[in-house]
Amino acid sequence: MMTDTLLDIEDLSVTFPTRRGPFIAVRDATLNLSPGEIHGLVGESGAGKSTIGAAIMGLLEGAGHISGGTVHFRGDAISGRDRAAMRALRGKKISMIFQDPLTSLNPLFTVGAQLVETITEHLDLTEAQARDRARDLLDRVGIPDPDTRLDQYPHQFSGGMRQRVVIALALCSEPDVIIADEPTTALDVSIQKQILDLIRSLVDERQVGVILITHDMGVIAETTDSVTVMYMGEVVEHGATAQVLGHPEHEYTRSLIAAVPRPDRKVERFPQISYGGRETRFAVEELAKDWPETPAPDGPLVEARGLEKRFLAKGAILPGMRQYFTAVDDVSFDIRPGEVFGLVGESGSGKSTIARMIAGLYPLDGGEVLFDGQRVSGADTATLTSFRRQIQMIFQDPFSSLNPRHRVDRIVAEPALHLGVIPEAEVADRVRDLLEKVGLGADAAVKYPHEFSGGQRQRISIARALATQPRFLICDEPTSALDVSIQAQILNMLKDLQEHLGLTMLFISHDLPVVRQMCDRVGVLKDGRLVELQDTETLFAAPEDPYTQELLRLMPKTDLLSTEGLAEL
C-alpha cells in the first residue's frame, strides 16, 4: 500500500508567525493521494486548503513554515528539505496550477518562451527539441494550431485557452502529482467543464495524482474520486466522494452541503450554516414597519426597450475607421413590481452592461429605459433625482465597492445624503439603525471597511442601498465573491427584502443554481442578445433555446449531494 501512494501527508501543521503570536493555518492534517486519483480538498476561505498545497510545494508565503507532521512523496520525506532540493522537485515531479489564468502567465513573454524555459530547466533538451515538445504539449491540452500559438503572448489567448497553457506548463516534465488550486473558479461553466474533462483525461491516461483544491461542491461532486473537507485549518471529514457528499457524518460537512444552491430543486430559504455559531440576524420585519408604502404601478416597474450599447474596440483618428464592439444588442424586457428578474449569461454576454445602463451609469446607444411608466433615459434632472432615489445597486466585489478611506457611517449615508432623502440631523441615527438591522451592530458605523469580512461588507453594501428606501434593487453578482455559507445568508437577506419590503430586483448572475433559487423569471443572454426569457421553473424544466440547453447541461451536477435539511418548495 505504501509504495502505491504518491503523496502521503501525515499530521501536517503549518504555522505563520504574526505580531500577535503564531497563527496555525493548518493543524494535524492527514491526506493520501494515489496514482490516477483526483482528490478534492474542499472548504471555505480560511480553511487552510491552499496552505496545504503551498506547503507541499515548499512555496509557503513569508515566514510560514511546516511546524509539525511530514509529507512523503513516493515514500521519501520531502518536508524539511532545503530550498534547492525543493526546487528540483517543483515542476518536475510535483506541479501546480493556480486559480486565475489571467495572472498566472507572464504577460511580457510568449507562451512558447515560457514553455521552453520550463522544459529546458527540467529536461536535458536543446532549444529546438524543447520547442518541439512545447508544441506537442499545446496540442495535447487541446490548443488548436500550436505552431502559431507558440509565438503569441498570453493576452492573445482567451481565459479557457490560457488555463490550458497553464496546464501545459504544469505538464512540461511529466510530473506525478498536480496540485490544482481552484483551477476553474475564474472560468465560465462551459470552459470549466472542458478544463475539468481535460484534467480527468490526463489522470486516466497518465496515472498522475491530482489534488483539486476548490470551494465548489459541484466541481467536487462531478470530478473527484475522494474528498477531504476542511474547516478552520482542520480536516473534519474525508473519504470517497460519494460517501462524504451523500452521507456526511460531521456536522460541518452537513451544513456546508445543505447551503449549496441546487440546480434541480427550489428551496424556500437556504439552510444557514449553524456550525461555529456564525448565524447573523436580519431584522427585516422591523425594517418593514417604517418602510414607505408606494402604490404598485399597473404595468411593469421597469421596462427596457431595444437597449443597445457599443464600445470602441479599435480607436482611429478618423471616425470612419473606428471599430466598435456591440456589447448589448436590441435587448428588451419588463420587470414586474415585486418580482426578482434574473439575467444569466457567461462573461462578456453583456449582463453587467445592461445593469449599468438601467442604473443610468452608462449612456444608451439605442433604446430606452422606463421606470414606473416614465422615461428615464434622457430625462430632466428632477426626474433623474427621484429615479436615483428609488433605484440602488449592490455590486459584486465587496472589497472594491466600498471606499477604503471612508468610515462605514459615511459610506452608508452617502447616497441618502447626496439625494437629500434624510435630513442631515437624522443621518447618524438612521445609519446606526440600519447597521443594527442588517446584523452588523451600531458600533460598525465608526469602523473602516477593511475591518470586516466579505459577507459583512456585502451587508454594508445592502445597508447603503437601503438607506434611500428604494423600490428597485440591482444586484450584480452579489454573492459570487463569497463563500457558500455566507452566500446563503446574503441570498436569504435578499429574499427577505423582496418578501417583506416588496422590493423589485434585477438579479444578475452567472451561477444558474443561484438564479434558480432567487428569480421568478429569467432572461438568458448570449453575446449581448437575449436568447430566451421564461419563468424560472419552465426554463429549468424545459429550456427552449439550444444555448440555454447547453448551459444547463454543463452545470456541475449535484445529484450526489445529500438533500438532508432541504425543504422542497
Place this chain on the structure above:
Amino acid sequence: MLSFIIRRIGQSVLVLLITGLIAFSMFRFVGDPIDNMLGQERTLEDVERLRAQLGLDQPFPVQYFKFLENAAQGNFGVSYRQGRPVAEILLERAPATLELAIVSGLLAVAFGIALGVFTAIRRNGVAANVIMATSLIGVSLPTFLIGILLIYLFSVELGWLPSFGRGDTVALGGWWTTGFLTESGLKALVLPAITLGLYQMTLIMRLVRSEMLEVLRQDYIRFARARGLKERTVNFRHALKNTMVPVVTVIGLQLGAIIAFAIITETVFQWPGVGLLFINAIQFVDIPVMAAYLMLISVMFVGINLIVDILYVFIDPRLRVDRAGGH
C-alpha cells in the same frame, strides 16, 4: 500602433507650440528689448528703425509665427549681451552640458536599477536596509549642498579632484568639444556627474525597488517558482522585465530633468554648459538666450517622452496591435 504614434507626435507638436508661445511672450512682456539694446543717447528715429528691423512693429500673431518659423530653422536671433547669434552660442556650450548629462544619466540608471533590484530581492538583509537608509540622504539633500560637500571633501581637503571647470578639452569635428579624452577632463567630470546624478539615482532605485516588490507578489512569479525555475531566472528574467515597464517612463522624465537640473550643478562647479549660460542670461535679461534655452529644454523633454512611448510598445506586447490572435 501607427495611429498611436501619430497621435503622440501631434500632442508633442502642440506642447512645443505652447512652450514656444511662452518663450515668445517673454520678448513682449519682459521689458522692452529696445531699451536694453540702445543706450541713453538714442533718437526716436533709431528706436523706430530698430523696431522695424527686429519686426517688433508687426501684429502679435505675425511676430509669433515669424518666431516659430525662425526657431524651426534654428535661428533664435542675436544675443543682446554678446551680440552673436544665439544658436552659435548654444551650440558652443551644448557639448559640455550633454557630456555631463549623459555621464550622470548613465550613472543614475545603472546604479539605480542595480541597487533597486538588490534591495528588492534582499529586502530584509542588512545591506539592503543600509542602502535604503542612505538613499534618503540622496533624496532629501539639495543638489547644491551635495556639490559643495563633495568639493570640500575631494577638492579642498583631499585635493584629488578639481573643484571647478571642465579641464582640458579636445575638439572633435567642426564644433563638438569633448572632455572624455584628456585626464583632466575626466577628472573634472567626476564630481559634477555624481552631484547631478545622485538624486536621480536614488529616485530610480527606490522606484525600481517598490515596483519589483509589487511584481514579486504577482501570480506569474509564484507560478514561475512553482514550475521549478531558478531564483535567478525568476528574478532577472520574469520580474525585472515587468518591473521596467513603469520605470522606463520615469527614467525618461528624469533624463530630461537631469538636463534641466544641470543649471544648479553647472553653477556650483562653474561648468561651461548651457545651464550656466542660462543663469548668466537671466542676470542680464538676455531674452533671446532665455527663449532659446526654454525651447531647447522643451524639445528635449518632448523628444525623450516620445521615445519612451515608442519604447513601451517594444517592452509590452499588449500594446502592439495584433489581430492575429484572439479567441
